[in-house]
Amino acid sequence: MTIASAVSRSAGTIVILSAMVACSPQKPPENAETPKANPTAPEWLGPYDEAQKTVLAMPLDATIEQRAHRTYPDLTRFSFAGDSPISVPDDLLMFANHVSEVLAASPLLYVFRTGPASLANIHALFGPKPVDDPDPWQRVAVDAQGSPSLVPSLPTDDVRPLLDQGMKAGPKGLDSLKQAAEKSKTVPGVQAMLADAALAVGDLDTADQAARVALAADPSFPLSFRILAEVRWRHHQQDRAKEAIARALALYPTYPRAWKVAEVIVGHPIDRAVVVEQPFIEVNDKGAIVVVSCDRPFCVGYASCKAAFRFEPVFRAAMLQEPESAPYHLSVTEEVVCLQAGLGTHMAEREKNPAISDPTAELLIQLAAEKGLSSFALFEILGFHRPEWLRIAPRPVHEALVHHILVHVLGTPMHEQPSHDDIITARRTNTGEGR
Structure with missing residues (x-):
C-alpha cells in the first residue's frame, strides 16, 4: 500500500458564497439507527482494520493548535434537497475555493493523504451497512x-x-x-x-x-x-x-x-457509469483530522469538503441554513456541495495541466450542467448507504429521482418516458402535503 501525504493550509481565492437551501430535516424512519450516549464511539462504527490503523498512526509534520473531536452522523436526522441549476464552471470553482478558504482558516489540523479506495471508512461516513431489501413490515x-x-x-x-x-x-x-x-x-x-x-x-x-x-x-x-x-x-x-x-x-x-x-x-446488465470513491476521514489520537482519498484532484476536493462539513460547524451551518449547534447529519446538500468542490478542484488543476484525465469528473460536469447533481447524489451515494430514508423523500424529490433513473440508469430517452398513469395518481392522492 502506497500512501502519499501533505499538510494543507493553502488559502483559496476569497469568494462570496451563495448557500444552497436544503429541505428541513425529516423525521427518522423506524429502522434508522439511534446514536448512543457517547457520540464518539457509536456501536455501529466497528473496529478499523490494520491498514486504517496504520494511516491513523502515521507521524505528523505539523503542530496541533486545537484538537479535533471525532464526529459521526446523527442518523436520526436527514435533509433532502431538490435539483437546482449549476453554473459550470463558476459554481464549481466557487465551492472549491470556499472549501480551501475554510480549511486554511481553521485552527484544526487537516492532514491530507492519498491512498487506495479500500481505506475508506464507510461506516464512519454513512452509518452501519443497510439492509439490502426494503422492510415489508x-x-x-x-x-x-x-x-x-x-x-x-x-x-x-x-x-x-x-x-x-x-x-x-x-x-x-x-x-x-x-x-x-x-x-x-x-x-x-x-x-x-x-x-x-x-x-x-x-x-x-x-x-x-x-x-x-x-x-x-x-x-x-x-x-x-x-x-x-x-x-x-x-x-x-x-x-x-x-x-x-x-x-x-x-x-x-x-x-x-x-x-x-x-x-x-x-435486456442487459446495468453498470453504474459514475462511481464516486469515498474517502477515509477520521481524527487520530493526537487530535489531527486525517483525510485519505485517491490522488485525482476531484477526489481530493470532494474529500476536503466532506471533512469541512463534519468538523467546521460554521461552514456546515451556512450550507444547510441551520444553527451552528445542530448536530452533524447526512444531507443531500453536503453531497452536492462536495461534488461541486471536487469538480471545481478538477477543473482548476486541468487548467494548469491539460493532460489531467478523469472520466468520472467529466461525466459529472456534464450532468451538473444539464440538470444539477441532487438526484445523482441522493440515488448513487446516499441511497446506497441509507436507502431507508428514500421511502419518505418529498414528492418532488422522488419524481426527480424517477426521472434520473429512467434517463441515466435505464437509458430511457426523454421523448420515450411514459406519462403519469393511475399508479402515480394513487401515490399523489394518498400522500400528505409534507411529501
Whole structure:
C-alpha cells in the first residue's frame, strides 16, 4: 500500500458564497439507527482494520493548535434537497475555493493523504451497512403536520396462521394468502406476499390487484412497484414496466430483486457509469483530522469538503441554513456541495495541466450542467448507504429521482418516458402535503 501525504493550509481565492437551501430535516424512519450516549464511539462504527490503523498512526509534520473531536452522523436526522441549476464552471470553482478558504482558516489540523479506495471508512461516513431489501413490515405514515415517517405495519394474530399456510406450494397456499390479504387491506406486506405467490403461478391479475391494494395503504411501498413492473413486463408493456421499476429503485436503491427485474426489462446488465470513491476521514489520537482519498484532484476536493462539513460547524451551518449547534447529519446538500468542490478542484488543476484525465469528473460536469447533481447524489451515494430514508423523500424529490433513473440508469430517452398513469395518481392522492 502506497500512501502519499501533505499538510494543507493553502488559502483559496476569497469568494462570496451563495448557500444552497436544503429541505428541513425529516423525521427518522423506524429502522434508522439511534446514536448512543457517547457520540464518539457509536456501536455501529466497528473496529478499523490494520491498514486504517496504520494511516491513523502515521507521524505528523505539523503542530496541533486545537484538537479535533471525532464526529459521526446523527442518523436520526436527514435533509433532502431538490435539483437546482449549476453554473459550470463558476459554481464549481466557487465551492472549491470556499472549501480551501475554510480549511486554511481553521485552527484544526487537516492532514491530507492519498491512498487506495479500500481505506475508506464507510461506516464512519454513512452509518452501519443497510439492509439490502426494503422492510415489508413497515409503511409510510403522515402525521398531522404532514411529516412522513416509517411505522410498523404487521399482520394481526388471526392472519398469521393463514400466512403460514400460504407458504405451502399449490392452490391451497394461494387461497390462504388471498384470505389473509382480504383481512389485511392496510398491511402492504401481506398484499406483497399474495402478489409474489400469484406471480409465481402466473396469476397476473391477482398480483396486479394485490400490489395496488398495497399502494392504497402506502403509496411509497417499493415492493408494489417492483411487482407491477414484473406484471407489466409479462404483459409486454415495456415502457410502463420501466416506469414502475424506476419507482421501486427510487424508493430503495439497494433492492436486489428490483435490480434483477430492471436488467430483464432493459435486456442487459446495468453498470453504474459514475462511481464516486469515498474517502477515509477520521481524527487520530493526537487530535489531527486525517483525510485519505485517491490522488485525482476531484477526489481530493470532494474529500476536503466532506471533512469541512463534519468538523467546521460554521461552514456546515451556512450550507444547510441551520444553527451552528445542530448536530452533524447526512444531507443531500453536503453531497452536492462536495461534488461541486471536487469538480471545481478538477477543473482548476486541468487548467494548469491539460493532460489531467478523469472520466468520472467529466461525466459529472456534464450532468451538473444539464440538470444539477441532487438526484445523482441522493440515488448513487446516499441511497446506497441509507436507502431507508428514500421511502419518505418529498414528492418532488422522488419524481426527480424517477426521472434520473429512467434517463441515466435505464437509458430511457426523454421523448420515450411514459406519462403519469393511475399508479402515480394513487401515490399523489394518498400522500400528505409534507411529501
